[in-house]
Amino acid sequence: MSDSQYGAVAFRFKEESINHLAQLWSVGWDLQSSPIYSWSGTERKDLGKVIFQVTLSGYGEIQIDGRTHRVQPGQAFIVKSPSDYRYYLPETSEKWEFMYVTLFGKEADRCFEHIKEKTNQVIRFHPESVPVKLVKQIYDEANSKNITSAYKGSSLAYQFIMELYEYVSAMDREMEDWPxxxxxxxxxxxxxxxxxxxxxxxxxxxxxxxxxxxxxxxxxxxxxxxxxxxxxxxxxxxxxxxxxxxxxxxxxxxxxxxxxxxxxxxxxxxxxxxxxxxxxxxxxxxxxxxxxx
CATH class of the missing domain: 1.10.10.60 (Homeodomain-like)
Structure with a gap:
């Protein structure tokens, strides 16, 4: 896989009335191999944002409220800043490849609280699941410069949030136990x-x-x-x-x-x-x- 496939896109839309509901903040595809890679939920400057990050290969770790979780391929975490979390590349991992989407707005906050109540914030996603596919779709749309308005950004953010709700509500009975x-x-x-x-x-x-x-x-x-x-x-x-x-x-x-x-x-x-x-x-x-x- 070439380095040119990795990158990040940030969104800064001006229509405040639309942004309050559900909006994209950033989306990216990254590969980390440096042990200095680390993000703290108490030190980030992008406050009020909900972060969804899914592992594609390798693995990373995240500490949430003092508990450490390994985030392996097919697993994702969801956190909100500011809060007590830190995710990083541990010394035992050679690489961590992942995609992420950062959201904000009332619906993003509500979804985060729902998932936090139902899970430990680290969730295994079936590779065919819609949320995983949708992160890639948003990344591709952003790279193609197709997300040019707050309306399109909000629509994609809201769609992603609804898919998360549906997946979490059904995952116990529908997810296949693939190795x-x-x-x-x-x-x-x-x-x-x-x-x-x-x-x-x-x-x-x-x-x-x-x-x-x-x-x-x-x-x-x-x-x-x-x-x-x-x-x-x-x-x-x-x-x-x-x-x-x-x-x-x-x-x-x-x-x-x-x-x-x-x-x-x-x-x-x-x-x-x-x-x-x-x-x-x-x-x-x-x-x-x-x-x-």
């Missing part, structure tokens, strides 16, 4: 599908041998690693076909394929139609329609 190794591989695939990766790289992300990884992955997801990665790529390709004017050649590269011919071959196998046909028909595709080898 941390599989969560790590899935998160890696979801955030790196546009790079030239395959099952070997997914196995590396899991920390397992290729053979053991493939067996455990299929057992937990019902798919082989390449099937899972293909589904991610084709779903993204169909989104780009429906909502952008990129050429099919450009879309192929954007989703991790070498050229349009390869995308056409895979797309036909998964959907039964070519990318051109799908663009013309604006056909939908359900992500639970998996390819079969």
């Amino acid at each position: 941390e190794s599989i969560v790590s591989a899935v998160l890696f695939a979801r955030h790196s599908y546009h790079n030239p990766i395959g099952p070997d790289e997914m196995a590396d992300a899991s920390g397992l041998s290729r053979y053991h990884f493939t067996r455990i992955f299929k057992k937990n997801t019902g798919l082989t690693p390449i099937q899972y990665l293909t589904n991610i790529r084709i779903a993204k390709a169909l989104e780009l076909l429906s909502h952008t004017k990129y050429t099919i050649e450009e879309i192929a590269v954007l989703v991790g394929y070498t050229n349009a011919n390869y995308l056409n071959k895979v797309c036909r196998k998964v959907t039964g139609k070519s990318p051109g046909q799908l663009r013309k028909e604006k056909a939908g595709w359900q992500q639970d329609k998996f390819i079969q080898e």
Whole structure:
């Protein structure tokens, strides 16, 4: 993964009446490897903000009210400043890769208090969960300079808050108990599908041998690693076909394929139609329609 994929975007909207409800403050994707990385909830200057941070790879630690929690891939914490917390890269961790979104407003405060009451503020998120996907969506929208008004920022902030409510209310009965190794591989695939990766790289992300990884992955997801990665790529390709004017050649590269011919071959196998046909028909595709080898 290249360093160019990391970054942060801050939002400063002027419409105060809108900002009071729910608003974005910042969003980012970061990789930390320095032991000096540390943030304290009693020393931060951005007061009144709610921070949601989800781990993609490696791990960090957070101390909340004197208790230490390890935040591993697929886990996230939610805190508010000022309060008694500190998160950091521990000496035992080589890296901590994560995405975060910082919110403010009455609805953000209310959501934080609800989650604090229901959890220990460190929550495991299924890799397919909407809140995790939505953080990436907000980051992509911000990088593309599509969040240009307080109205759009507030809409995304409110959507994220509502998804958090729904996830926390349902997580006890719906979350699948995937091993941390599989969560790590899935998160890696979801955030790196546009790079030239395959099952070997997914196995590396899991920390397992290729053979053991493939067996455990299929057992937990019902798919082989390449099937899972293909589904991610084709779903993204169909989104780009429906909502952008990129050429099919450009879309192929954007989703991790070498050229349009390869995308056409895979797309036909998964959907039964070519990318051109799908663009013309604006056909939908359900992500639970998996390819079969």
